[in-house]
Amino acid sequence: MHRKNKKGLIIGVVALVILGLLYAGVTIYNKNAQESEKAQKEQEAASTILLSLDATKLTSISFDGTDGRVAFEQKDGEWYLPGDDAFVMNTSKAATMTSDLAALTITRTLDNPGDLAQYGISVDSNKIEVKTSDGGDYVILVGDRNTSTNELYFMVQGDTNVYMTTASLDTHFAGRVAEFAQYEYAPDAGPELMRKFKVTKSEGSYLLDMPGDDNCTVTDEEGNTQRASLSIVGNMQQQLSNINWASNVEYNCKDFDKYGLGDDAVSIYVECGDAEISWCFTLYVGDVDENGDYYVRLDDSKQVHTVHEEYLIDFVENVPTTFWSLTYSFVSIGDMTQLEVKRGGESHVLTRDAENEGTSEEKIDYFVDGKPVGKNEFTKFYYACVSVTAQERTEEVSEPVWDPVLELTYSLTDGTQKNIKYYEYDQNFYTVVYDNGEKAAHTNKLYVNAMIDALSELLAGID
Numbered sequence: 001m002h003r004k005n006k007k008g009l010i011i012g013v014v015a016l017v018i019l020g021l022l023y024a025g026v027t028i029y030n031k032n033a034q035e036s037e038k039a040q041k042e043q044e045a046a047s048t049i050l051l052s053l054d055a056t057k058l059t060s061i062s063f064d065g066t067d068g069r070v071a072f073e074q075k076d077g078e079w080y081l082p083g084d085d086a087f088v089m090n091t092s093k094a095a096t097m098t099s100d101l102a103a104l105t106i107t108r109t110l111d112n113p114g115d116l117a118q119y120g121i122s123v124d125s126n127k128i129e130v131k132t133s134d135g136g137d138y139v140i141l142v143g144d145r146n147t148s149t150n151e152l153y154f155m156v157q158g159d160t161n162v163y164m165t166t167a168s169l170d171t172h173f174a175g176r177v178a179e180f181a182q183y184e185y186a187p188d189a190g191p192e193l194m195r196k197f198k199v200t201k202s203e204g205s206y207l208l209d210m211p212g213d214d215n216c217t218v219t220d221e222e223g224n225t226q227r228a229s230l231s232i233v234g235n236m237q238q239q240l241s242n243i244n245w246a247s248n249v250e251y252n253c254k255d256f257d258k259y260g261l262g263d264d265a266v267s268i269y270v271e272c273g274d275a276e277i278s279w280c281f282t283l284y285v286g287d288v289d290e291n292g293d294y295y296v297r298l299d300d301s302k303q304v305h306t307v308h309e310e311y312l313i314d315f316v317e318n319v320p321t322t323f324w325s326l327t328y329s330f331v332s333i334g335d336m337t338q339l340e341v342k343r344g345g346e347s348h349v350l351t352r353d354a355e356n357e358g359t360s361e362e363k364i365d366y367f368v369d370g371k372p373v374g375k376n377e378f379t380k381f382y383y384a385c386v387s388v389t390a391q392e393r394t395e396e397v398s399e400p401v402w403d404p405v406l407e408l409t410y411s412l413t414d415g416t417q418k419n420i421k422y423y424e425y426d427q428n429f430y431t432v433v434y435d436n437g438e439k440a441a442h443t444n445k446l447y448v449n450a451m452i453d454a455l456s457e458l459l460a461g462i463d
Contacts (some may be wrong), residue, residue: 048105049104050156051104051140053098053132060130061097062128063174064126065177081177094180100167108163108164110161113160116143121153126173127140141155143155146164154169178248183303189272191234193272194210194237195273196269197270199266199267201267204318206221208323214230216228218324219320226325229323229327235314239312239314248305249306253297253303254302256304261285265284268282269282282298288309293307294316326441328388328390328432329385331412332386333379333386337411339351340408342404342409343407348368350381350382385408389447393440396440399421419434
């Protein structure tokens with residue numbers, strides 16, 4: 001090829017490359033410019049306030065609620081429900097609605113919307129109507145939410161455009177009248193401040209007395225008082241201290257029977273106090289709703305709420321025997337002067353001789369039937385005896401006619417005695433009769449077998 005022609009070809013190729021780069025640059029620039037312009041328009045649209053109403057000039061707000069048309073009115077800065085003197089507007093709900101109307105911002109305008117049904121806007125749409133003191137009358141038609149962006153479609157009466165917004169017009173202006181009322185707060189008391197629970201019901205009423213120490217008691221309807229399980233009572237105190245309303249049902253109930261809150265309701269009287277102040281409240285518990293929550297009423301209030309089942313089920317279902325303490329065997333070794341043990345027709349007496357107990361010069365000797373035994377064997381058996389708890393209390397005491405498997409009689413330093421007898425019951429439990437024959441329970445055989453094994457080891461060590 002001729003050198004001149006070759007040179008011309010190279011120049012042509014370079015020119016084409018330059019033109020291509022210029023075209024690509026212009027294309028990218030135009031695309032970026034378009035995207036920038038689009039973003040700017042979207043930003044401008046997002047900051048466009050379509051409706052701005054002064055909250056102090058609003059005189060009424062109405063919308064289609066769950067149970068029909070809802071209409072609130074404002075006078076002298078207070079929102080109310082015409083014709084219902086019992087209604088008190090929830091200030092948070094009112095602030096939410098007026099805030100939406102003070103700056104109703106749109107994200108996009110559809111100026112040729114076409115078929116409105118595709119946006120969920122029709123004659124059946126929720127119609128929000130707002131009136132102002134200066135004669136303004138505004139109607140907003142609420143449509144569906146965009147399935148991709150979750151923005152809400154809406155129209156303003158007198159305007160042919162459809163708008164999109166992130167405002168929650170569909171939820172803030174919806175629901176039952178009762179949802180807009182002001183409700184009382186749930187009781188607020190720490191578990192350590194609760195002193196009494198008086199639970200009254202058709203069967204199994206009880207009184208729990210909780211003085212703040214370990215002497216918690218339960219009293220049944222006949223006036224019989226028993227020591228109460230601290231763990232059960234403590235759990236109930238904790239549950240009640242965490243109580244909150246699951247939902248608000250009615251702000252001015254006129255028929256409590258339909259919620260089971262009439263004469264048959266369970267009442268929970270709670271007495272609270274500390275060194276400076278005391279107070280009380282009564283919570284009435286009725287039926288269970290479709291969610292499994294209890295209907296409740298506080299004191300003489302006309303309001304009805306619900307509470308999750310787990311906070312109240314123990315109060316409702318427990319009976320006096322539920323609280324009976326399962327601890328029956330404990331005797332401090334320092335309070336014991338002697339322990340008589342009977343098993344298999346044999347009787348043995350355990351004693352200890354303590355000098356300067358609790359000091360650096362402490363000297364303690366251990367004896368069985370007057371013969372010295374090792375400390376480890378003695379204390380192993382003793383603590384096996386006093387650390388046993390029952391699995392369940394029995395309401396009636398029916399002492400078997402046969403001999404007990406094991407009988408323990410503690411003589412105490414205050415001159416009293418404590419007698420405990422263990423009888424065969426079934427393959428898993430022994431029946432234990434204690435408090436000198438006044439109470440009975442069922443105790444796992446593993447506990448008693450551990451005592452018997454420890455006794456055999458102790459007796460084997462006698463000199």
